[in-house]
Amino acid sequence: MTGKLTTIGFDADDTLWHNERFFRVTQDRFAELLQDHTPMNMDGETLAARLLDAEKRNLGRYGYGVKGFTLSMIETAIDVTDSNVPASVIKELIVAGQMMLSYPIELLPHARDAIESLADRYRIILVTKGDLLDQERKLAQSGLGDMFDGVEIVSEKTATVYADIFERHGHGAAKGMMVGNSMRSDVVPMIQAGGWGIYVPHGIVWEVEHAEPPEDHARYAEISDLGELTDLIAQID
Structure with missing residues (x-):
């Protein structure tokens, strides 16, 4: 690495x-x-x-x-x-x-393939927020649980939280990337922590998660779905 x-x-x-x-x-x-x-x-x-x-x-x-x-x-x-x-x-x-709390879990397109394609070369972690038991249930039912090197269920996603997580699970935020559908929670604070923030639009966005995209920042990128992630990372790394 x-x-x-x-x-x-x-x-x-x-x-x-x-x-x-x-x-x-x-x-x-x-x-x-x-x-x-x-x-x-x-x-x-x-x-x-x-x-x-x-x-x-x-x-x-x-x-x-x-x-x-x-x-x-x-x-x-x-x-x-x-x-x-x-x-x-x-x-x-x-x-x-x-x-x-009982709806079945349905993976989004390319989710499993994206993780599998990167797992041999990078540490892969899950960073999510929400009810602890519900998030654990969804992760277990997703079939993806064993693919992560670490799982973090947090109360809020901030630059400080990301700095701590990527320090413990890697070599700091500067060598880390966060991929998600929330500009406010996944992208902006990760960039503020010094890492890469990759936005994957989902279409349905809770108003609370809205934030302006840091379009001029060198460590910001947007992809249409997770099928484009591997090629993007190859260009960066």
């Missing part, structure tokens, strides 16, 4: 496997359950905005993932109905959240 890179980090949700679409399905169910209990002037867009506000407020309390999302749905349901939401609706929201 004498090149520019020694360690490649992968995000999990919506980089290696589908995830956000399950939140969207559940959010549609949330709107359906509340449609007869909200004020007449509250449309779906307003309700979605209220839910997003609750999610943002609660990140510091519950972190990322299904549990925090479910609690935010319940909180929003209580707020927008002036505490008049029926217990039966609360029960259905809990069931909807529980269902999210």
Whole structure:
């Protein structure tokens, strides 16, 4: 490992496997359950905005993932109905959240091939955030667990967190690369830590994960899918 890179980090949700679409399905169910209990002037867009506000407020309390999302749905349901939401609706929201924890894992195109093609030459690590048990479940069901040299499930992805992870799993962030679908969590902080940030758009992006791309930075690149990653790394290294 004498090149520019020694360690490649992968995000999990919506980089290696589908995830956000399950939140969207559940959010549609949330709107359906509340449609007869909200004020007449509250449309779906307003309700979605209220839910997003609750999610943002609660990140510091519950972190990322299904549990925090479910609690935010319940909180929003209580707020927008002036505490008049029926217990039966609360029960259905809990069931909807529980269902999210049982959806099968579906790998995104080229995910396995990308990891396999790089594993002989680099240390491969998974860096993800969210509910610990849920992330462990998804990793186990993905069939990719044995392919990683290290797995890090963190509460937040920052430049400091990346610097620590890539120091422990490689030769520092300067010789590391992070690959993911979130500009805010996967790309920008990794570049701030001194490493490479590779953006793989997924199409469905949670608003909280939005950030402006560092297009002029020498260590930033965008690929359309993971099938392009091996060639990109060959050009860099």
